[in-house]
Amino acid sequence: MDEKTIISLLKEKDEKGLDAFLYRYGPLIRYISSPILPDERDSEEAVSQISLLIWKNIASFDSEKGSFTAWLTTVSRNTALNLARKNKNAPLFLEDENVPSFITPEEELLKKERKELIKKALSFLSEKDRALFYRKYYYLQSTAQIARELSLSERAVEGRLYRIKKRLQKILGGVRHE
Numbered sequence: 001m002d003e004k005t006i007i008s009l010l011k012e013k014d015e016k017g018l019d020a021f022l023y024r025y026g027p028l029i030r031y032i033s034s035p036i037l038p039d040e041r042d043s044e045e046a047v048s049q050i051s052l053l054i055w056k057n058i059a060s061f062d063s064e065k066g067s068f069t070a071w072l073t074t075v076s077r078n079t080a081l082n083l084a085r086k087n088k089n090a091p092l093f094l095e096d097e098n099v100p101s102f103i104t105p106e107e108e109l110l111k112k113e114r115k116e117l118i119k120k121a122l123s124f125l126s127e128k129d130r131a132l133f134y135r136k137y138y139y140l141q142s143t144a145q146i147a148r149e150l151s152l153s154e155r156a157v158e159g160r161l162y163r164i165k166k167r168l169q170k171i172l173g174g175v176r177h178e
Helices: 003-011 015-036 040-060 068-086 105-123 127-137 143-150 154-171
Strands: none
Touching: 003 015, 003 040, 015 040, 015 068, 040 068, 105 127, 105 154, 127 143, 127 154, 143 154
């Protein structure tokens, strides 16, 4: 079943759409959630939660803003990260949502500006390097997984990531933006 038909069926709340969605996009959801939730049970829970979220929120998908796959990828990643935080399996660099956050409007503006600056810096990378950067730092894939899937050695992946980070640092003016 094609993407438009699946979306249409989901919007109509037809269960055939959900079955077709899981058949077509279940592997992608697992692929995205597995590095974040290495425990198979957690990953399966993520697939269930993501499917339910898509079912309930399909009306919020806007094809004018981007592709369905990009939207699904973002929903999948964020849901998996939320589950990891809830299960205390979050990667160490993620903020603890139980710690109160007191962000001033100025800090919020600076955070937004940094995000835009990093997004712009990433646009200067080749498509190949940008994809590698996203796999490692956005989708949290292990170096071993990336190396295996790209038919490279782990050392080659680490070397490319090092050069990408150095290039980004140079583009950003040598300043680290955390």
